[in-house]
Amino acid sequence: MCCSLSIQSSIDFRNRSSLKIHGDRAILTSNLTTLRRIPYLPERDRRRKLLLCSGRSVGSLRFTGNTAVHLCGIPRHRLRVSCSDARRSPEETAAEMTAQPKFSEFITSERVKVVAMLALALALCNADRVVMSVAIVPLSLSRGWSKSFSGIVQSSFLWGYLISPIAGGTLVDRYGGKVVMAWGVALWSLATFLTPWAADSSLWALLAARAMVGVAEGVALPCMNNMVARWFPSTERSRAVGIAMAGFQLGNVVGLMLSPILMSQGGIYGPFVIFGLSGFLWLLVWLSATSSAPDRHPQITKSELEYIKQKQQTSTGENKRNTTGGIPPFGRLLSKMPTWAVIVANSMHSWGFFVILSWMPIYFNSVYHVNLKQAAWFSAVPWSMMAFTGYIAGFWSDLLIRRGTSITLTRKIMQSIGFIGPGISLIGLTTAKQPLVASAWLSLAVGLKSFSHLGFLINLQEIAPEYSGVLHGMCLTAGTLAAIVGTVGTGFFVELLGSFQGFILLTAILYLLSALFYNIYATGERVDFDTQLEGDHKVT
Helix, strand or coil: CEEEEEEEEEEEECCCCCEEECCCEEEEECCEEEEECCCCCCHHHHHHEEEECCCCCECEEEEEEEEEEEEECCCHHHCCEEECCEECCHHHHHHHHHCCCCHHHHHCCHHHHHHHHHHHHHHHHHHHHHHHHHHHHHHHHHHCCCHHHHHHHHHHHHHHHHHHHHHHHHHHHHHCHHHHHHHHHHHHHHHHHHHHHHHHHCHHHHHHHHHHHHHHHCCHHHHHHHHHHHHCCCCCHHHHHHHHHHHHHHHHHHHHHHHHHHHHHHCCCHHHHHHHHHHHHHHHHHHHHCCCCHHHCCCCCHHHHHHHHHHHCCCCCCCCCCCCCCCCCHHHHHCCHHHHHHHHHHHHHHHHHHHHHHHHHHHHHHHCCCCHHHHHHHHHHHHHHHHHHHHHHHHHHHHHHHCCCCHHHHHHHHHHHHHHHHHHHHHHHCCCCCHHHHHHHHHHHHHHHHHHHHCHHHHHHHHCHHHHHHHHHHHHHHHHHHHHHHHHHHHHHHHHHCCCHHHHHHHHHHHHHHHHHHHHHCCCCCCCCCCCCCCCCCCC
């Protein structure tokens, strides 16, 4: 009778009496490569068999891969193996530190459930945002709004979005992502639900409701960044951001595709009611099933918690939360060029994002003369592409880092694809003569744009882990200003020149210039923002 054990890699012992098999029994191994410090065994016996006689023991065993060890002739109920002070070799410890969980373990983990909830929140965020891009067409026709005034109405969301990111990011750094995200979803869902009443009351009430949606949604991305930084080690963050941002883009798809259908069944304001109620349903699950950090989660397994902590111990300050309640060091944050690299990248990202999101249904409707439902569907296809390519980009980014590519180079590769690709694609869009061709160029532009999420967006966590929330808020504020200029400017530009082509070419050029700026000044290393500048000290 043989009893089997499984031993991986190698085990070292501090002394000769660490491992003993009690009794004179043979250990047969399937792929034993070396047995050291056992001088009484002939070389031929070291390859296949190790005989431990009473009173003898070994100091070191080395195996290759997963070795099957059979203890022959010992009844299972009488088997006793003692190992008093065994320790792993440095090589095995290093291998364990770099080992990645299996896909099945990763996809069923609590941290993936958390990022899935974040993806749903971001989907609702964008669905509530994009519904006005569809509703603006019938609203403009029924109320006689010009294209420039339609741009002002759509930009009302951005007025609110301009206010909250810095304050929201500071709150996220202090209180964590769970609480702040819950308040954000509750407020923007309520404002979306009340939009029909506001629109029937007055123009100012409509603008105020959309501005409130913007105020509440300003905390969404800082919360996502904060939660990902706390729940995921650095080797998995790109995939986590890819999953979360896939939800963000699918929100565009859902909003653009369902809004015309809901309008046909429930009137212009049908989508606002449905999406608003969906946010409250999400809120119930979020509050009961998540926590701001893994060590506070009641259902996380011990092995997953240890894995997250072990991976994050390699980075000082990785899990640090800014709880001082003081004013963030804005001067020191703005004194470093890597900060400006992510601010410029985020500004260009927001410019392109909101111009495409706000104006593409009108673009397809006015340039290619398709109806509202077709215009919405042509505009939705690119966001489906972005959701798919975003996860692919995240997987590739993590793979590059695990294979030894520096974080700085990885971020610059992702950012280059995410900005140069859309720049070239938008130039191609200006040449399209058919709506299908235009949608293909737009899909390529938006799909490649998702790579930038693995550039500047995740870069915020790396250069300033303890200030990632407030830094993200600063980036969003700058990006919102750019988005307001782009959204309102498109309307005036089209009215003055009578064409969308010139503004699309301008956007393409700005993409290329922003990619160059990021590649010159960005870094993937942590930046020292705690050293005070000259003159930046307390007066005593």
